[in-house]
Amino acid sequence: MSRVDDDEDGSRPLAVRRQAFDLDEMERLFRDAPAAVAWLAGPRHEYRLANDAYLRLVARPALVGMTVAEALPEIAEQGFVRILDEVYASGKAYVGTEVPVRLRRPADGLLQERIVDFVFQPVRDAQGRSTGIFIQATDASQRVGAQAALRESEAKFRAITNSIDQMVWATLPDGFHDYYNDRWYEYTGVPYGSTDGDAWSGLFHPEDQKRAWAVWRHSLATGDTYHIEYRLRHRSGHYRWVLGRALPVRDEQGRIVRWFGTCTDIQDIVDAREVLSRSREELERQVELRTQQLLQAEEKLRMAHKMEAIGQLTGGIAHDFNNMLQGIVGALDVIRKLEQTGRTANIPRFVEMAMSSAQRAAAMTHRLLAFARQQPLAPQGVDLNALVQSLRELVRRTAGESITLDVQLEEGVWLTRCDTNQLESAILNLAINARDAMPQGGKLTLRTQNVTLPPTQLGPDEVLAAGEFVKMTVADSGTGMPQDVIDRAFDPFFTTKPIGQGTGLGLSMVYGFARQSGGFATIESRVGEGTAVSLLLPRWHGEASDGPVVQPVSEIGQSRGETIVVVEDDDVVRTLAAETLTGLGYRVHVAANGAEGAALLNELGAVDLLLSDIGLPGGFSGKQLADAARASRPDLKVILITGYAQEAMDADLLAQRIELLRKPVLIDVMLRKVQDVLRPR
Structure with a gap:
C-alpha cells in the first residue's frame, strides 16, 4: 500500500515537494x-x-x-x-x-x-x-531632497509675499482660503488662521458681502480674473475700501490648481473720487482737508511710474552696454594675443572693431545724458534758419531720392541760445525717424517759425512760464502714430522698431535736450497722415555766435577639430568669437538669431558645442535654442552668454549641464571655458 503523503508514483514524499516549492517561490519573490x-x-x-x-x-x-x-x-x-x-x-x-x-x-x-x-x-x-x-x-x-527643496521654495514664497505692502492670499481650486501673508493680519488685526476657509467674508462690510460673494463665485465657476472693490474691516474697527484682485494658476491641461490674490488699500483714492463727485461748493469746502491726502496718493502713483521707467531704463542699458563692452574687450584681448605671437597683420581689423563698439558706447552715453538732462552743453546764440540751411544737403542725402525735401524758413526768426551740436543732432535724429516712417517715399518738411505761448503744462507738477519761443518742426507724410504710441514716444527705450534696429533713445534724447535748454518738444500725428515733431526753444535777445590693465595669460591649446555653432546677434561679438575659435582649429558655424541657429543645427551633422547669447532677436532665446537642440542631441555641450545680470540662474543651468558666461568676457576666458567643456571626461 502506498502512503497518502507520497507522490502518485511513490518516488518522493509530498512534504518534501512542498518544501522545495515553497523555497523556490520564496526565493523568486525575494529576488523580484x-x-x-x-x-x-x-x-x-x-x-x-x-x-x-x-x-x-x-x-x-x-x-x-x-x-x-x-x-x-x-x-x-x-x-x-x-x-x-x-x-x-x-x-x-x-x-x-x-x-x-x-x-x-x-x-x-x-x-x-x-x-x-x-x-x-x-x-x-x-x-x-x-x-x-x-x-x-x-x-x-x-524624497528627502524634494522635501527640502519644497521647504526652501515655501520659505522663499513666504519671504517674498511678506516683503511687499499688499495683502496677499491664496486658495484651493474651490475657493477655500488657506494662506495669507503677514500684511493681511497686520491690516485686519485678526488672529493667524482665523480667516481660513470662508471665514474671510466675515471681515467684509455687511452691505458688500452679497456682491463680493457673487463676483467670487463667478470667477471660481468661469476662471475669469477676480476684480472688485469692497470695504474691509481694518484693525482700528473702521471699514476701509480695498481693491481685491486674483488670478488662477492652471496646470498643463488647463485645470485651475490654485488662486493667488491681493488686497490693496484704496481708501485715499475712493475719498478723492467722492470729493470730485460732489458739487463745486462742497469741493471747495473739502479741498483744504483733502489736499495733503491727494498729494500723497499722487506721489505714490508717480513713484510707481518712475520705478517702472527706471526698471525699463536699467534693463536696456545693461543689455546694450554689455554688448558694446564685449566688442571692445574682446577685440583688445585678441590684439594683445596677436602682438604677443608676432602676428600683427590682422591687428588693424580688430582695432576697427574695438573703435566701432567704443563709438557706439559713446553715442549711447551721449543719448542717456541727453535723456537725463545731465549732458554737458556749450550753449551759444544760434540762428536757426542759418543752421537749417547748413543741414539741408545732409538731410537730403540722409532722406534718399524717394523723399522730397521741403524747407520752409520764416523770415526774421528769432535767435535762440543752445548747444549747436546737440541741436544739429536732434534735427538729424528727427529727420531719420521721418525717413523711416516713409518706406515708400513721401515728403519731408523742415519748418521754422516764431511763436508766443501762454503758460504751458508739461507735467503734473511742471509748468513752463509764458514767453517767446523759436519753433523747429520736422514733419513727414508717412504712416503716422496712434495715440497710445504718441503718449509713450518720449519714454526711454520705447521704440516701435524691430529688436536691434532702434535703441528707443532718439526721441527721449531730443526731449531731454529741449528741456535742458529751457524749452520742450511736442508731437502731432494721425495714423496714415504723417507726423510732426516740434522743438520749442526760448528766444534769446543776444547775438549769434559764429580700462583696466589686462594681465598676460598663458597660451591656449589647439583644438582637436571639434564643430562649434556660434549664435550671437551682435556682429562684433559674433565675429570675435568665430575668428578666435577658428584660429584654434575649431570648425565654426555662425548664426545671427535663434531661427538661423535652429536651421543651422538642423542642417549640420555632428555638433560638439553650442555657444549662444541668451537674448536673441526674433522671439527665440538662446535657452530655448539649447533646449530644442538637445531634443535631438541629448549630449550636446552648451555654453550660454548673457548681458543681463539676472537673465538666468547659474544653479538652474548647472542642473541642466549648461555653462554660463556673463558679458563682457575676455576672449581667453571664453576660449578656456570652451576647451574645458569640450575636454574628454
Whole structure:
C-alpha cells in the first residue's frame, strides 16, 4: 500500500515537494521584490540572500557568503553592525527613518551619502531563538531632497509675499482660503488662521458681502480674473475700501490648481473720487482737508511710474552696454594675443572693431545724458534758419531720392541760445525717424517759425512760464502714430522698431535736450497722415555766435577639430568669437538669431558645442535654442552668454549641464571655458 503523503508514483514524499516549492517561490519573490531586501544568517550576520535592488543600493555586485563587516566595512564603521548585534541578541526589530548612510563607491572608493529608510527584523526558529535578520531598505534620498527643496521654495514664497505692502492670499481650486501673508493680519488685526476657509467674508462690510460673494463665485465657476472693490474691516474697527484682485494658476491641461490674490488699500483714492463727485461748493469746502491726502496718493502713483521707467531704463542699458563692452574687450584681448605671437597683420581689423563698439558706447552715453538732462552743453546764440540751411544737403542725402525735401524758413526768426551740436543732432535724429516712417517715399518738411505761448503744462507738477519761443518742426507724410504710441514716444527705450534696429533713445534724447535748454518738444500725428515733431526753444535777445590693465595669460591649446555653432546677434561679438575659435582649429558655424541657429543645427551633422547669447532677436532665446537642440542631441555641450545680470540662474543651468558666461568676457576666458567643456571626461 502506498502512503497518502507520497507522490502518485511513490518516488518522493509530498512534504518534501512542498518544501522545495515553497523555497523556490520564496526565493523568486525575494529576488523580484521592489524594495531592497536581504537575509542575514547567524550572529556574524552572513548574507544568505540579497536581491538586485539591495545590491544596487550598496553598489556591490555580490554579497552572498560574506558577512556585513566583510562586505561593507564602511557600514561597520558607522555603527550599523552594532545595531545588528543588538537586534540579534534582543530579538527586537529596529526601524530607521531617513537615516544618513555613507556607502563607498567601487568606481573611485569615495563615500557617498544616501538617506535610507530601513527595518532590521529578527528571524526566529520554532523555539523563539534568533537565527538571522531580515533587512528591508528604501533609498529616500530623492524624497528627502524634494522635501527640502519644497521647504526652501515655501520659505522663499513666504519671504517674498511678506516683503511687499499688499495683502496677499491664496486658495484651493474651490475657493477655500488657506494662506495669507503677514500684511493681511497686520491690516485686519485678526488672529493667524482665523480667516481660513470662508471665514474671510466675515471681515467684509455687511452691505458688500452679497456682491463680493457673487463676483467670487463667478470667477471660481468661469476662471475669469477676480476684480472688485469692497470695504474691509481694518484693525482700528473702521471699514476701509480695498481693491481685491486674483488670478488662477492652471496646470498643463488647463485645470485651475490654485488662486493667488491681493488686497490693496484704496481708501485715499475712493475719498478723492467722492470729493470730485460732489458739487463745486462742497469741493471747495473739502479741498483744504483733502489736499495733503491727494498729494500723497499722487506721489505714490508717480513713484510707481518712475520705478517702472527706471526698471525699463536699467534693463536696456545693461543689455546694450554689455554688448558694446564685449566688442571692445574682446577685440583688445585678441590684439594683445596677436602682438604677443608676432602676428600683427590682422591687428588693424580688430582695432576697427574695438573703435566701432567704443563709438557706439559713446553715442549711447551721449543719448542717456541727453535723456537725463545731465549732458554737458556749450550753449551759444544760434540762428536757426542759418543752421537749417547748413543741414539741408545732409538731410537730403540722409532722406534718399524717394523723399522730397521741403524747407520752409520764416523770415526774421528769432535767435535762440543752445548747444549747436546737440541741436544739429536732434534735427538729424528727427529727420531719420521721418525717413523711416516713409518706406515708400513721401515728403519731408523742415519748418521754422516764431511763436508766443501762454503758460504751458508739461507735467503734473511742471509748468513752463509764458514767453517767446523759436519753433523747429520736422514733419513727414508717412504712416503716422496712434495715440497710445504718441503718449509713450518720449519714454526711454520705447521704440516701435524691430529688436536691434532702434535703441528707443532718439526721441527721449531730443526731449531731454529741449528741456535742458529751457524749452520742450511736442508731437502731432494721425495714423496714415504723417507726423510732426516740434522743438520749442526760448528766444534769446543776444547775438549769434559764429580700462583696466589686462594681465598676460598663458597660451591656449589647439583644438582637436571639434564643430562649434556660434549664435550671437551682435556682429562684433559674433565675429570675435568665430575668428578666435577658428584660429584654434575649431570648425565654426555662425548664426545671427535663434531661427538661423535652429536651421543651422538642423542642417549640420555632428555638433560638439553650442555657444549662444541668451537674448536673441526674433522671439527665440538662446535657452530655448539649447533646449530644442538637445531634443535631438541629448549630449550636446552648451555654453550660454548673457548681458543681463539676472537673465538666468547659474544653479538652474548647472542642473541642466549648461555653462554660463556673463558679458563682457575676455576672449581667453571664453576660449578656456570652451576647451574645458569640450575636454574628454
